[in-house]
Amino acid sequence: METTQGQSTARTGSGKTSALSANDKSHRSHTSIVIRRLLRSPQAVVGGVILITLVLVALAAPLIAPHDPLEMSVVDQFQAPSTQNFFGTDEFGRDVFSRVLHGAQISLRVGLMATLIAVGGGTLLGMVAGYFGRWVDSVGQKIMDTLLAFPGLLLALAIIAVLGPGLRNVLIALGIGGMPYYARLVRGQVLSIKEREFIEAARVVGARHPRIMLRHILPNTVSPLIVVGSLDLGWNILAAASLSFIGLGAQPPTPEWGFMLSAGRDFMRDQWWISTFPGIAIVLAVLSFNLLGDGLRDAFDPQSRD
Amino acid sequence: MGKYILYRLLGSIPVLIGVLFVVFMMVRMVPGDPVRIMLEGRPTTQEQRDEVRQEMGLDRPIPVQFVTFVGGVVQGDLGNSYRTTRPVTTEIAQRVPNTAKLAGAALLVTVVFGVGTGVMAAMKRGSWLDFTTMGTSILAVSIPNFWFGMMLMLLFAVTLGWFPVSGADTWKHLVLPALALGLRSSAVLARVTRSTLLEVLSLDYVRTARAKGLRDRFVIYRHAMPNTLIPILTLVGLEIGALLTGAFIIEVVFSYPGMGWLLIESIAQRDFPVIQGVVLLTAVSYIVINLAVDVLYAFTDPRIRYS
Numbered sequence: 001m002e003t004t005q006g007q008s009t010a011r012t013g014s015g016k017t018s019a020l021s022a023n024d025k026s027h028r029s030h031t032s033i034v035i036r037r038l039l040r041s042p043q044a045v046v047g048g049v050i051l052i053t054l055v056l057v058a059l060a061a062p063l064i065a066p067h068d069p070l071e072m073s074v075v076d077q078f079q080a081p082s083t084q085n086f087f088g089t090d091e092f093g094r095d096v097f098s099r100v101l102h103g104a105q106i107s108l109r110v111g112l113m114a115t116l117i118a119v120g121g122g123t124l125l126g127m128v129a130g131y132f133g134r135w136v137d138s139v140g141q142k143i144m145d146t147l148l149a150f151p152g153l154l155l156a157l158a159i160i161a162v163l164g165p166g167l168r169n170v171l172i173a174l175g176i177g178g179m180p181y182y183a184r185l186v187r188g189q190v191l192s193i194k195e196r197e198f199i200e201a202a203r204v205v206g207a208r209h210p211r212i213m214l215r216h217i218l219p220n221t222v223s224p225l226i227v228v229g230s231l232d233l234g235w236n237i238l239a240a241a242s243l244s245f246i247g248l249g250a251q252p253p254t255p256e257w258g259f260m261l262s263a264g265r266d267f268m269r270d271q272w273w274i275s276t277f278p279g280i281a282i283v284l285a286v287l288s289f290n291l292l293g294d295g296l297r298d299a300f301d302p303q304s305r306d
Numbered sequence: 307m308g309k310y311i312l313y314r315l316l317g318s319i320p321v322l323i324g325v326l327f328v329v330f331m332m333v334r335m336v337p338g339d340p341v342r343i344m345l346e347g348r349p350t351t352q353e354q355r356d357e358v359r360q361e362m363g364l365d366r367p368i369p370v371q372f373v374t375f376v377g378g379v380v381q382g383d384l385g386n387s388y389r390t391t392r393p394v395t396t397e398i399a400q401r402v403p404n405t406a407k408l409a410g411a412a413l414l415v416t417v418v419f420g421v422g423t424g425v426m427a428a429m430k431r432g433s434w435l436d437f438t439t440m441g442t443s444i445l446a447v448s449i450p451n452f453w454f455g456m457m458l459m460l461l462f463a464v465t466l467g468w469f470p471v472s473g474a475d476t477w478k479h480l481v482l483p484a485l486a487l488g489l490r491s492s493a494v495l496a497r498v499t500r501s502t503l504l505e506v507l508s509l510d511y512v513r514t515a516r517a518k519g520l521r522d523r524f525v526i527y528r529h530a531m532p533n534t535l536i537p538i539l540t541l542v543g544l545e546i547g548a549l550l551t552g553a554f555i556i557e558v559v560f561s562y563p564g565m566g567w568l569l570i571e572s573i574a575q576r577d578f579p580v581i582q583g584v585v586l587l588t589a590v591s592y593i594v595i596n597l598a599v600d601v602l603y604a605f606t607d608p609r610i611r612y613s
Contacts, residue, residue, distance in 0.1 A: 043444075146324030151547020151592045153554070154585060158328075161573045161581045162335050238450055245452050246558045246570050261453055265559075268460050279453040287448035294444065 037299035044295020050288035058104040067095035069102040069255045078271050088273035096273060099255035100281050106256050107285055110171045111237035117175025119229050122182025127213055130190030147180040153239060160248050167256065170249040174236050185228060189221040227297045234289030241282050257282045314600050318593055329586045330375045333578045385579035394583040398565065404474045405564035408487065409549045411480045415488030416495055416545060421538065424499025429526065431504060439496065446493035451552055455486030455559040472561035487556045491545040498541050502534040535606045543599035547592045
């Protein structure tokens, strides 16, 4: 594999040679080292276990949910948690447990899609800017600086204002809102990689720009992208829940966690279960990505610990 | 240093123009006819719509519209709200102090808790205290601030009655929203403070100070802390952005009459002039704050010069 040389040094950004690349380890063994380090980190293991459970729950939701998440029943409204309804029922008599299970599917999907849009778009922009340099880079930088001037959720809110509320628009908005960060990250990586010898070698043997970018540079930007991406997935789930909470995301009767929380707000005092369980679900999902992301960062770059 | 500040000021001009352009384009990028959306629900004739279009200048070429828009912004004219027909600047001006107070209070929470726990954890590195605070911090960044706000409200306002449930009249109204909003940023700041301080503490000059027999406390506060200021300042500058837009969500939880509530209402009702006003003001405030942070760098670190 022609890309392995740069694999392990790329992530330090400044071209510092680590012990790994000096021995020219194969790609496979590098990955297995990272996985072994990951398994030794208790927090990464906890995060991984929570995440795998959530993914299984999300996939199996239609099979394991005891009730239809949308089925209303006047006689069953505001039932406290019981063996019939593990998490109780809401103001429409819907089973909160079933709704939380289905919500896992929605939140994970929105988080994943938004992150993929951000990573994909950002990587493309950063790669082109960093690779071609000159005016392409300076124009790209100005655009990124402009987008970064809209902090936190502001860019997403502005995009939703244009596209209109709804879960699909939320994931588009979060995806676009995340792009500048990835563009910046990838651009920095590309700048340090493109001056290295193996890129020059590829150019000498006649490789074209797209091939150099895809086959030689892209693989070397993967590890920081995985770390940032996993942390970002947690953030996107949180952000999507926030936007649904304020009414700009999921619309009724969608069993989305943030939206369920906002619906349960009026009943917090006496029917605590309506908002508590979706809240716990959000915390678990976001926590799993944060633990995993932290663990991944340490595994890819042990020096970054502390 | 004067030169450094001047260059930083000049450097932010293209970004400001970019922000103005993005905000200007918002209305023009709405799928469908903005005029129709604006007049939603009201039966209109083609002539009436054309009249509105002409009034808003939407029939002129884009560059002309942009120049007109920027001219208006510079003179403090952001148009009128579709909903209330009052000037956008009036609508926003009523809300700005509330959001500024909330974000400011949350910033105070962030700096006090964040730097405090970060320094504590670094000093007792490896202890149960370090372990607990860092564990709590990763949990804290995973809790939705709106849910945390709801919990605080239930416990301290509804059940115990120590603080008001909603509104924005006294300092008491600020306590719970500021805590809810500051939680996440405090946790982020605590982690960065801890790791930066640990890094500085491992440097030679700190070892020398210790070798001279200086007390731990003195070494940390007088020798190590000044060198952690830049990363902390940078993060605080970035977190202010998170606090500003986080405030928008928290305002909804506590029915707090700030800009966020106004923005969210306006998005729901597609009141574009107000949306544009709030987005523009927030972005510009963020740029100005980070400019101020950059200038502060130059004061905290005399080595910083424009290069």
